[in-house]
Amino acid sequence: MDKEFVKEVTNIEEDFAKWYTDIVLKADLADYTGTKGCIAIKPYGYAIWENIQKYTDEMFKKNGVKNVYFPVLIPEKLLQKEKEHVEGFAPEVATVTEAGGKELDEKLCIRPTSETMFCDLYSKWLKSWRDLPFVYNQWCNVLRWEKETRPFLRSREFLWQEGHTIHETKEEAEERTLQMLDIYAEVIENILAIPVLKGKKTEKEKFAGAEATYTVETLMHDGRAIQAGTSHYFGQNFTKPYDVKFQNREGKDEYPYQTSWGISTRLIGATIMAHGDNRGLKLPPKVAPIQVVVVPVMMKKEGVVEKTTEVYEKLKQEFRAEIDLRENYTPGYKFNDWELRGVPIRIELGPRDIENNVCVIVRRDTLEKETVDLEKLSEKIKETLEDIQKNMYEECKKIREERTTTAENLDEFVKNIEEKQGYIKTMWCGKEECENKIKELTGAHSRCIPFKQEKLGNKCVCCGDNASIMVVWGRQY
């Protein structure tokens, strides 16, 4: 039974991409739809997003962020005021040209991001330095017409939050940019149990129109990287063309300094790819929609359903719990099913357990089984959930360490990336042509210039010129 079931999911070492799609579909997270490139997020997948949202939104509010909602449609002309920005996004924009049965006088773009709309409104509202800062955020959908799509990771429509702030001074804006990056790091490390690499994007990889882009980078099970969240500092790049200005303390007109920052449903994809294994999904307890599932064994024996229900009812008060009383399935099938769906703890309860006032608890992360006194169950689960959360983070960190190498020249670089994928740390001269060459040769992009710099010699891995910057590289999703 076990074997048959596991067969349904592609082996993770053989074809990671296919394994990923299998998990998305079979763990009931999402499905394809009649709208090409757009997915339907199903209840189990959406509940993960709700947990991420809840935690993140609380941290936002503690840090002075206020939520708003601005229009999904942006007049084409408004989108086009900042040159770099429009060049970056124009190829991905979807456009409404007809409405109410008539052709529109002016085309309306579906937001790919909302810097332009926020600037337009800020220009209307901002008068004096006393009004600043504006620290607004919206949870919403956006559209980017991607050519190749993959559920959660690269979908034409996705859900995200986009924060847009303006400030009186450069320093305050830069501080906000990094403050939000820290919040993302905490969400991803603490809730999703994925260690992050914090740093600054190179000029080539930064956001269209930004002065600087900061990133939290994560490494997946197969050694590919995912950019999990970004925070941008714009300086006055947008506030000038959009004519956002204020009267400063000296009574003069000045353009404020701007930031934006976002995380998206892509984090669900990262969670799947960072933690999963051949048994399926593996969810960190803090984000798992179901933390504990109770499965009866020999359901038809007298008292089993009753006792299982009693245990479930009690656990439900404290944990996100579920009970599996499906009649047409064997316990073996159910065990596999809940493992596939990544539930952190499974509880098995049969007639003999009931006689002895115990149950068996099974951890999804290590698959370890343990018999636990029913009196002590609640406490045991609490401890175990904490331990799983910690252990998953550590496991993920270990994989990242194993997959992180250094390279002094291109031969080493190529050898490392072929052998281990993962992160490759090198020195870099700062020239975009070296970045381009590395990409062509290896498929790796610069992930970031880490905040924690290491001195790995003084020569660029590509051209051999003098280099003082340490860059981390990797292939990406």
Next chain:
Amino acid sequence: MDKEFVKEVTNIEEDFAKWYTDIVLKADLADYTGTKGCIAIKPYGYAIWENIQKYTDEMFKKNGVKNVYFPVLIPEKLLQKEKEHVEGFAPEVATVTEAGGKELDEKLCIRPTSETMFCDLYSKWLKSWRDLPFVYNQWCNVLRWEKETRPFLRSREFLWQEGHTIHETKEEAEERTLQMLDIYAEVIENILAIPVLKGKKTEKEKFAGAEATYTVETLMHDGRAIQAGTSHYFGQNFTKPYDVKFQNREGKDEYPYQTSWGISTRLIGATIMAHGDNRGLKLPPKVAPIQVVVVPVMMKKEGVVEKTTEVYEKLKQEFRAEIDLRENYTPGYKFNDWELRGVPIRIELGPRDIENNVCVIVRRDTLEKETVDLEKLSEKIKETLEDIQKNMYEECKKIREERTTTAENLDEFVKNIEEKQGYIKTMWCGKEECENKIKELTGAHSRCIPFKQEKLGNKCVCCGDNASIMVVWGRQY
């Protein structure tokens, strides 16, 4: 000072529509944008929506509703499968015809509602009666290309939740339809403090494609009605054309029975219009983003700012509290400002109060002032908030009662609606031509056939034919 300030808002009895717009803009709830017919919901307005959402979503989850997210874009062909539905919505649909710089092969419609997308996916997922029911909901944006718009009440884009369910039996679906209507009634009465009238829409007024539409109707300050929430029973009207079917308990193919239900940001508009007065917005405590504001008097006197801050810090633990330490404004301005913004309780604290260890609390609903011992402040505020919530509901109910009349013939109908606006109760023969005639003559639509029927004679108010149905009529927003 007071007088000058109040002048800024249009008199509510003179021009209710303009009063409404003034409140929306001046209480900082929303603003117009460069996208015609679409508003920007500002932090203060959005916080009201978050409170409505939180309460409603909790009730949904208690009642077995699961959240999902489905695509905003619906292929044109998919939208067109149900005849009545497409006729009802086609004139309001916005269409994407270009994306990624190219013309699309197939036009994509921005969802005006998602019955069609849900049916398409349900047809893919549903196999057996064991899978039923599907009780899914999404919180999202929708677009309807309205010709005349008004902030919150009728915006081209708005936020809402749309629940879509399918069931094994007609009875179960009908039960779900009414269950959700009850939840809406509770949200609107208990949280927004607006009494509702529950009933069934006439054939003419029901949702395009529905078998039956149920509604919770509310009456505004000026006597016009707002449809605050609707719940639809579809029978198999959609499941048949969309080929949603399941194997029933007898092993035969059958089409499930469907419902949908929604409330939207329109509720913010209803809250403004139901409760506001010449001083501005009046928010029920349960939905108010700020429940208590603390305003210092004679801020520059020693110890005032410190004591005000101390009181605020303490209140913040228990209530949604705010402190107003703005330097450039007089206390009088601040009092007016917080009244305009509808904060339920204001606390005034000056040097003499501090000496006596008291403060003054002012209720927004009655404008009553009371001196309260600082030791007992927290308890007093708790009681007062409860009392305000209750009182606002009662006030609103009183206005509704005053504005509700009965009519036996068209002359009475016309007289009543000219004098009182409001609800007019009449008997009705059931013919659509009578409904049409009443609308032409008076501008009133049938609000609903109330669940609680009264016997007001036996003749139709319009044609005088035999009539056994009691209908409530009213002009609407």
